[in-house]
Amino acid sequence: MSVMIRTVFIAALLLSLFAAYSRDAAGSYFFDRNTTVIGSLVTYETKHGDSLIEIARKFGLGYNEIMEANPSLDPFVPGEDVVVTIPSSWVLPDVESYDGIVINLAELRLYYFFHRDGRSEVNTYPIGIGSEGKDTPLGRFSIMQKEANPSWHVPESIRKERPELPMVVPPGPENPLGSHALRLSLGDVLIHGTNRPWGVGRRVSHGCIRLYPEDIPRLYGLVSVGAKVTIVRQPVKIGVRNNKVFLEVHNDGSGMNYLNEAVRILTKKGLLKRVCSEKLYDAVEEMKGAPVEISE
Numbered sequence: 001m002s003v004m005i006r007t008v009f010i011a012a013l014l015l016s017l018f019a020a021y022s023r024d025a026a027g028s029y030f031f032d033r034n035t036t037v038i039g040s041l042v043t044y045e046t047k048h049g050d051s052l053i054e055i056a057r058k059f060g061l062g063y064n065e066i067m068e069a070n071p072s073l074d075p076f077v078p079g080e081d082v083v084v085t086i087p088s089s090w091v092l093p094d095v096e097s098y099d100g101i102v103i104n105l106a107e108l109r110l111y112y113f114f115h116r117d118g119r120s121e122v123n124t125y126p127i128g129i130g131s132e133g134k135d136t137p138l139g140r141f142s143i144m145q146k147e148a149n150p151s152w153h154v155p156e157s158i159r160k161e162r163p164e165l166p167m168v169v170p171p172g173p174e175n176p177l178g179s180h181a182l183r184l185s186l187g188d189v190l191i192h193g194t195n196r197p198w199g200v201g202r203r204v205s206h207g208c209i210r211l212y213p214e215d216i217p218r219l220y221g222l223v224s225v226g227a228k229v230t231i232v233r234q235p236v237k238i239g240v241r242n243n244k245v246f247l248e249v250h251n252d253g254s255g256m257n258y259l260n261e262a263v264r265i266l267t268k269k270g271l272l273k274r275v276c277s278e279k280l281y282d283a284v285e286e287m288k289g290a291p292v293e294i295s296e
Contacts, residue, residue: 028123031092037241037291038122039089046082051075053198057212059086062108062126062201068250068289087290090124091239091248093232094265098122100228101143101191103209105129105136106235106252107289108201110191110209112222125219128199128210136207137186141229145183146220152177155188158206178213180220184229191229192216236261238269239291245271246291247283259284 029038044055052075056066067075069087078084093104098113098120112123130136149171159165169175178193191209193216194200200212211219235252238245245266249258262284266272276296283292 028121031098031120031122034243035241036092036239037089037246038092038124041089041290042086044084044086046078046080046084048080050078050080052078052084055084055086056126056201057197059088060124060126060212060215061087062128063198064108064201064250065126065289066201068287085290087288089291091237091246091291092122093234093237095230095232101223101230103127103136103229103231104237105138105231105233106254107237107248107250108203110211110219112219114222123218123222125211125215126200128194128202128204130205130207131203134206136205136209136231137189138231138233139186141184141186141189141231143182143223143225143227143229144185146223146225147181147183148220149179150177150181150192151175155206178211178216180216182220182223191219236265238262238265238271240271244293244295245274247280247294248289248291249284249287250289251287258287 031038044059046055052066052070052073053063056063063075065087066084069085073082073084090109092098093102093111095102100113102111102113104111108127108129110125110127114121151171152169152175154165154167154169173195176195177190178195181190181192183190189207189209191211193213194210197212199205199210233252233254235250235254235256236258237248239248240246247262249262259281262280263272266275274296275294279292279294283294286292
């Protein structure tokens with residue numbers, strides 16, 4: 001093999017390795033008090049056979065996020081050579097302290113906050129949550145147990161719905177808990193993987209929080225027993241980056257007046273005078289589920 005061919009081969013190999021790793025690298029972001037908007041919006045051109053569900057998973061998004069950003073596209077057959085908006089940017093949830101796990105049910109997303117080398121970082125993952133009537137609870141909890149290759153002890157309420165299920169489902173491909181589980185201090189509620197990744201970005205569980213099979217091992221390796229878990233419902237979020245104000249709105253079906261909520265938060269944060277009212281109204285009307293700049 002000539003030197004030139006070998007050089008080209010090594011370069012191509014490095015590029016392929018970088019592409020495979022980029023999903024990992026893109027999941028961690030720096031932030032501070034003046035930077036509460038992370039990530040960036042990008043686009044993707046569809047290829048033959050693509051579906052929005054597959055594209056969402058490739059870019060670390062849930063079904064809800066890809067559909068909010070591309071409401072006119074068919075989720076199963078978007079077409080070929082179609083430009084898809086990838087909403088890989090988020091306003092951080094508004095909580096007392098950025099510490100441990102924060103889950104925002106309104107956007108079906110989990111954030112893990114930590115500190116490294118004197119800097120604040122956050123990793124973020126899409127999730128599936130409880131369906132209507134089996135809602136994931138709000139509140140402050142902690143991680144009380146970690147378990148790799150968990151067995152699923154089927155709750156009595158689920159066995160009443162599906163009497164064919166055994167008392168215990170052992171680890172393996174039929175186990176809905178996936179490869180890892182984190183038990184909350186609430187007891188019956190877990191943060192776990194799944195054998196049905198299509199449920200990420202949907203309200204389909206019995207109250208637990210589901211992550212993609214590739215995401216739960218990453219979170220499991222970062223989180224310690226005793227870590228804080230804060231679960232909120234914030235369909236409207238306001239953030240700042242580079243002295244610009246951003247609004248993120250999710251239609252969570254709550255019937256909330258999103259415009260009034262945005263004005264309330266802007267007033268609370270002392271940012272209302274820095275906002276263009278027309279941009280504010282348009283952002284609420286469009287409800288893209290991703291940060292939109294609304295600065296004057």
